[in-house]
Amino acid sequence: MIKRLPSLIIIILILILWQIIAFVISAPYILPSPTQIAFKIWELRKTLFTVHLPATMFVTFTGLLISVVLGIALAVVMDMNEKIANALYPLVIASQTIPTTAIAPLFVLWFGYSIWAKILVTVLITFFPITITMYDGFRSVKREMEELLITYGAKKRDIFLKLKVPSAIPYFFSAIKMAVPLSVIGAAIAEWLGAQSGLGYFSKRMMTQLDGAGVFAPIVLLSVVAMLIVGIVSILEEKCVKWRNDI
Amino acid sequence: MLNFDNVNFKYKGDDFYTIRNLSFSVLDGEFISIIGASGCGKSTIFRLINSLEKPESGSITIDSIPIHKIKNYSSYMPQKDLLYPWRTIKKNICLPMEMQNKTKKEMEEQSEKMLKEVGLLEYKNKYPRDLSGGMRQRVSFVRAILTGANLLLLDEPFSALDSITKIALREWLLSEWQKYKKTVLFITHDVEEAIFLSQKVFVVTTQPLTHFEEYEIPLNYPRDRNCLNTSNILQLKEELIVKLRQEN
Known part of the structure; x- marks a missing residue:
């Protein structure tokens, strides 16, 4: 708690400053104050928490799950075969250069307002960091540790399961922590561009009504949820990989 | 018995040999230390015995059987514990x-x-x-x-430890060696450590490594560190240090 005190103080100071500026400007459709946003969240709590948040979370987690499965599988294949790695690595990087906001409408065109257009955007945005981080994790294995295992008669499978997989666990957590906010962003962008529910969609709808606090409310909610998920992953990481700094 | 017979080896990309026509034998149950300057090829010998590297020519055998035909014949303990x-x-x-x-x-x-x-x-x-x-x-x-495995390859296992722990572990290692009756090849930079532990010391004086200069240690087991203070051992220690300095 003491460790987090400085950032807490900074957040409070920013909120106070924001409150003052919003009061001075006095145009809530441009810059609503933090208290107005909080009131808006409370006012819209039912629709935000029971309709739009679950819709966004469904897209976020489904996209994240698909990215994790595909990303790990691809990282394993790339680690097992250097030729495949050399062939796929540029493609994986190229996938990251595509601007999400530009390609998302295309997905809407292909899949309509269905859930898959949104999931695809989330996968596209999270697939790269997961694949590359996991690939780095598999390759982070110390050569001398691998050689020691070889002297015991280990085969490729043993090296992978007994050395590479455990060595990559800290990287897995880093990948997830990196991918969670990105998947939330991906889901929100996709909803913003074309959806019938979700926090991104809700924010867009509030904008058409010039409801500043209504635009901010889902954004605040998304940030809080992303921070909560990253916090939970960090706690899990601390429990699972206490040895992280011992390698 | 471990036997190197006319072994030649150079690392990929090198245009010079690390090991050239090297032949030597280690009898079962022996404790032998290898000392020499850094980069003289001591650890390469272990890599060859472990089959992590393959000799360009010559043969490495255990009890007259080529090592590539046997399994689990040697065990390696590196400088870092690698736990x-x-x-x-x-x-x-x-x-x-x-x-x-x-x-x-x-x-x-x-x-x-x-x-x-x-x-x-x-x-x-x-x-x-x-x-x-x-x-x-x-x-x-x-x-x-x-x-x-019967053959233990110990590559500077105590070099990263403090001096007191080192002394305790040397004595401990000797007692373990006597208990398990393994054959030990021990790489070290520490002349005193080599003398204290081994029956023979192999000194690397050439580059590429073509042969060892062998020194018998005139001490019986069990040993304690006071053994190192006798005049003939101090003389041997001095001789080895001079030899290594010349090499450097």
Whole structure:
């Protein structure tokens, strides 16, 4: 708690400053104050928490799950075969250069307002960091540790399961922590561009009504949820990989 | 018996030989130290014995059988303990047995027996980070013993430890060697350590490594560190230091 005190103080100071500026400007459709946003969240709590948040979370987690499965599988294949790695690595990087906001409408065109257009955007945005981080994790294995295992008669499978997989666990957590906010962003962008529910969609709808606090409310909610998920992953990481700094 | 016969070796990309026409033998149960300047090819010998590298020509045999035809003939203990931080001490020492597909019960029994013998049983469920440097090296040694191999290759295992722990571990290693009657090849930079531990010292004086200069250590076992203060040992130590200085 003491460790987090400085950032807490900074957040409070920013909120106070924001409150003052919003009061001075006095145009809530441009810059609503933090208290107005909080009131808006409370006012819209039912629709935000029971309709739009679950819709966004469904897209976020489904996209994240698909990215994790595909990303790990691809990282394993790339680690097992250097030729495949050399062939796929540029493609994986190229996938990251595509601007999400530009390609998302295309997905809407292909899949309509269905859930898959949104999931695809989330996968596209999270697939790269997961694949590359996991690939780095598999390759982070110390050569001398691998050689020691070889002297015991280990085969490729043993090296992978007994050395590479455990060595990559800290990287897995880093990948997830990196991918969670990105998947939330991906889901929100996709909803913003074309959806019938979700926090991104809700924010867009509030904008058409010039409801500043209504635009901010889902954004605040998304940030809080992303921070909560990253916090939970960090706690899990601390429990699972206490040895992280011992390698 | 380990035998090198006219072994030639150079690393990929090198245009010079690290080892050239090297021949030597190590008898079963012997404790031999190899000393020499850094980069003279000492560790390469271990890599060749471990089959991590293959000689360009010549043969390496154990009891007249080429090493590529036998399994589990040697065990390697590196300078760093290389314990896996995600495994408990017990699981770390079980690693070589897992490669040999031993049953869970066998692994359980052997690991606990060994840990008890080296006084580390109470640490079996601890992780490497919970142990001191000296304890970790003892665990690493136990892991090497549990490979079941007769030939132990110890590559500067105590070099990273403080002097007091080093002294204690040298005495401990000798007692373990006498108990398990293994053949030991021990690489070190420390002349005193080589003399204290071994029956013979192989000194590397040439580059590429073409032969060893052999020195018999005129001491009986059991030994304690006071043995090192006798005049003939001090003289031998001086002789070895002069030899290594010339090489450097």
